[in-house]
Amino acid sequence: MPRPEATPHREVDTAHIVELERALARVAYLLTRVRRHDRAMTQCGITMDRASVPLLRILADAEEPLRLGELATRLDVEAPHVSRQIQRLEKSGYVERVPDPDDRRAQRVRPTPQGRDAVDAIRDVLRGWMQDALTDWTPEDLKSLAVLNHRMVDAFLDHADSIGDYGATARERRRP
Known part of the structure; x- marks a missing residue:
């Protein structure tokens, strides 16, 4: 479906933008609550901190293993943060490092089968909650x-x- 071209200087209805921003803030809050994460992990039978979930999801969705710098860019975080998260995920068996085919000195990261299963389980739980909430x-x-x-x-x-x-x-x- 083609998208309409954006008009650079078009006036936007500020009241609707305010309401949209409020709604998005509410959704973001609901999706990132600690208790919700803990409940999802319990329901999945998985032990994983909140910061690792989006990182593992990006890796699972990637067509090929990614460099740590690419992960940091996609998550808009500093590289050391990604390095620590990858180390945790690696120790838990969710990801593995592989040689970078373009640079022998570098490594890339990809999910293990256990990591892919974890992402699938997390998505199933979250989609189930969403389906229950939107049943009407x-x-x-x-x-x-x-x-x-x-x-x-x-x-x-x-x-x-x-x-x-x-x-x-x-x-x-x-x-x-």
């Missing part, structure tokens, strides 16, 4: 919400590109 929504409403969310993320990524925020890359774009 029509299929059309769910489709519209997904389409609009993808469109919004693409717009955010386009804006990030225009201001030089390369933490969110075009490779993360997924259209329904």
